[in-house]
Amino acid sequence: MQMALWFTENQTKSFGIKAKVTKGLHSEQTNFQKLDMIKTEEFGNMLVLDGMVMTTEKDEFVYHEMIVHVPLFTHPNPKKVLVVGGGDGGTIREVLKHPSVEKVVQVEIDDKVVEYSKQYLPKISCEYDNPRAELIIGDGFMHILNSENEYDVILVDSTEPVGPAANLFTKGFYAGIAKALKEDGIFVAQTDNPWFKAELIRNAIRDTREIFPVARIYTCNIPTYPSGMWTFTIGSKKFDPLQVEDSKFFELNTKYYTPKLHKSSFCLPKFVEDLCE
Numbered sequence: 001m002q003m004a005l006w007f008t009e010n011q012t013k014s015f016g017i018k019a020k021v022t023k024g025l026h027s028e029q030t031n032f033q034k035l036d037m038i039k040t041e042e043f044g045n046m047l048v049l050d051g052m053v054m055t056t057e058k059d060e061f062v063y064h065e066m067i068v069h070v071p072l073f074t075h076p077n078p079k080k081v082l083v084v085g086g087g088d089g090g091t092i093r094e095v096l097k098h099p100s101v102e103k104v105v106q107v108e109i110d111d112k113v114v115e116y117s118k119q120y121l122p123k124i125s126c127e128y129d130n131p132r133a134e135l136i137i138g139d140g141f142m143h144i145l146n147s148e149n150e151y152d153v154i155l156v157d158s159t160e161p162v163g164p165a166a167n168l169f170t171k172g173f174y175a176g177i178a179k180a181l182k183e184d185g186i187f188v189a190q191t192d193n194p195w196f197k198a199e200l201i202r203n204a205i206r207d208t209r210e211i212f213p214v215a216r217i218y219t220c221n222i223p224t225y226p227s228g229m230w231t232f233t234i235g236s237k238k239f240d241p242l243q244v245e246d247s248k249f250f251e252l253n254t255k256y257y258t259p260k261l262h263k264s265s266f267c268l269p270k271f272v273e274d275l276c277e
Contacts (some may be wrong), residue, residue, distance in 0.1 A: 066256065067157060082180070095155075153181075213238070
């Protein structure tokens with residue numbers, strides 16, 4: 001009798017998801033976290049960090065399109081973009097779909113995430129050799145603190161607020177982002193899910209409102225992330241994502257994001273609205 005192998009992510013102490021594994025691809029303890037690459041029957045190759053699903057071949061496009069295209073279409077002329085984290089490469093792939101972008105800088109703390117994403121997630125990490133992309137292996141928190149009036153858009157593509165990513169969910173970090181942005185800059189951070197991390201979202205939108213004139217929450221659906229409902233927090237010094245003119249949008253090769261979805265993603269369920277009050 002052949003036993004099936006399953007990967008389980010315990011998303012809370014009493015709830016989790018599981019996926020049938022067809023093959024283990026790589027596993028190691030890096031200098032920062034436990035990294036696993038596994039091949040699953042339902043979602044293809046999957047990157048797991050410290051037991052948490054980071055991305056999969058099947059549903060990665062949702063997260064990467066939504067963290068990128070909402071702010072880049074909101075900004076009228078994004079030329080220089082910073083990505084903090086995102087070592088799988090999907091975020092810079094989407095950024096480079098915008099012809100106005102002259103340079104995207106990615107600061108990823110763990111070089112092993114980049115290395116094994118290139119090997120096992122090539123369709124996600126396909127733009128690392130693009131001449132408009134620069135990869136820095138280092139601490140994104142410190143890179144932000146050492147930058148001033150430099151970026152049009154900053155995207156915080158972090159893991160959950162544990163380990164090396166814990167500092168990326170603090171008010172001091174958001175204040176550093178404001179300093180690193182130009183006078184009309186915009187930032188977006190992934191801020192987890194409202195079912196299990198309500199307090200995180202409440203704190204993120206409160207802190208962002210205290211620093212940025214425009215602060216909003218928007219959502220998308222990612223089946224392999226806790227609860228399936230995922231939020232992003234956007235802070236803008238000048239431009240409102242709900243005021244983007246229709247003429248600003250141009251056709252992109254996307255699977256989830258659309259101009260209509262751009263604005264509708266800010267229509268929140270009542271219980272999520274309540275977190276933002």
